[in-house]
Amino acid sequence: MSVVPADVLPGGALAAEEQGAVGAAELGPKARLWPSLVAVYRAQLSRARVARIPLLFVATFQSIGIMILMRGVVDGGGEARAVVAGSAVLVVAFVALNLLAQYFGQLRASGGLDHYATLPVPPAAVVLGAAGAYASFTVPGTVVTAVFGCLLFGLPMTHLWVLVAVIPLAGAALAGLGAALGLLAPRPEFATLLGQLGMSAALLLGVLPAERMPEVVRLARDLLPSTYGVEAFARTFGDRPDWVFVLGDLAVCAVVGVISLAVATWAYRRAAVR
Numbered sequence: 001m002s003v004v005p006a007d008v009l010p011g012g013a014l015a016a017e018e019q020g021a022v023g024a025a026e027l028g029p030k031a032r033l034w035p036s037l038v039a040v041y042r043a044q045l046s047r048a049r050v051a052r053i054p055l056l057f058v059a060t061f062q063s064i065g066i067m068i069l070m071r072g073v074v075d076g077g078g079e080a081r082a083v084v085a086g087s088a089v090l091v092v093a094f095v096a097l098n099l100l101a102q103y104f105g106q107l108r109a110s111g112g113l114d115h116y117a118t119l120p121v122p123p124a125a126v127v128l129g130a131a132g133a134y135a136s137f138t139v140p141g142t143v144v145t146a147v148f149g150c151l152l153f154g155l156p157m158t159h160l161w162v163l164v165a166v167i168p169l170a171g172a173a174l175a176g177l178g179a180a181l182g183l184l185a186p187r188p189e190f191a192t193l194l195g196q197l198g199m200s201a202a203l204l205l206g207v208l209p210a211e212r213m214p215e216v217v218r219l220a221r222d223l224l225p226s227t228y229g230v231e232a233f234a235r236t237f238g239d240r241p242d243w244v245f246v247l248g249d250l251a252v253c254a255v256v257g258v259i260s261l262a263v264a265t266w267a268y269r270r271a272a273v274r
Contacts, residue, residue: 036121040129045136059094060141063087066207067149076153078234079209084149085234086207088163089170089226091141093202096175097226098195100134104182105191108271117272127264131175135168142167146233159236162246169253170229174202176260177225183267206230225260228252 070083107113116126142163150157178195185191205213205221213221221227232249235241 033122033125036125037129037132040121040125041132044130044133047133056137056141059091059138060144062094063090063141063145064148066090066203067145067152070207071152074153074209079211080153080155081234081237082209082230083207084146084153084155084237085230086203087149088142088146088233089166089206089229090199090203091145092135092138092167092171092229093174093199093206093226095138096131096135096171097178097181097202098199100131100175100178101182101185101195101198102188102192103130103134104179105185105188105195106182108183108185108191109188113268113272123268123272124261124265127176127179127261127268131172131179131261131264135171135175138171139167150237155237159241162233162236165250166229166233166253169250169257170226172257173225173229173253173260174198176257176262176264179264180260180267183264183271202226225253225256228256 064087067083067087074080074083143160146160146163147157149155150160177198181194181198182191185194201220201224205217205224206226210218210221228249232246232253235246235249
C-alpha cells in the first residue's frame, strides 16, 4: 500500500491553488487617451446641449453689442481690425474661460469629480473632453461675430478661413486656464469670480486697441493667452497679411494651450484625490 501526498491529488490544496492561478482573470488594458477623450467629449456635449442656445445668444450678442458701441469711437484702420478680432475671440473667452471655470468649480464642490475618479479614464481626457465640448459651441457665434464686424467696419472677409486655426488654438489656451481656475478655486463662488475677471480682462485687453493703452496695460495684455489669437486674426485683415507673424502668433497660442491644459490636468488630479 503506497502513500501519496495529499498535495498532488486532484482535489488537494496545491492543485486547487495551481488551477486558481491558471484560471485567474487578467486585468484589462488601461484606457487609452483618445477613446476616453472621445467618450468624455460626447457625454459633455450631450449634457451641455441643453444650454447651447443661451450660450450662443449671450456670447454672440455681447460681442456684437460691443462692436456697435465701438463703431461710434473707431472709424477704421488698425483700430477697427483690433475691435473686430477682439470681439470674435471674446466669444471663445466667454465660453472657454468663464463658463468652464464655473463648471469645474461646481463639479468640484458637488463631488462630481468622484464620479470621474472611479472611471478608467485618464485625467487629461476629462479636462480635454469638457474643454472641447464647451469650445464647440463657440464656433457659430465666433463666425457670426466676425462676419458682422467685417460688414460693420468695411473689412475684407477674404481670410476669414483663418478662424479654423484661431478658434481651437485660442480656445485651448483659454479653456485650460478656465479649467485650472475652477479646479484650484477653494469654493465655487471664487471660481465664478475668477472666470468673470478673466473674461473681463479678455474684453478690455482684447477689444480695445493696443495703441491707446498705457505701457503697463500693454504688458498685461501680452500675458493674456487670447491676445495672440486676436493679433493673428487682426493681421489677416490687411491687404497683404504677413503670414510669418500670423503663424508666430498661432504658435504662441498652441504652446500656451499645451501648458494651460497640462496645468489643468495637474489641478484635476490634485482636486480628485482630496
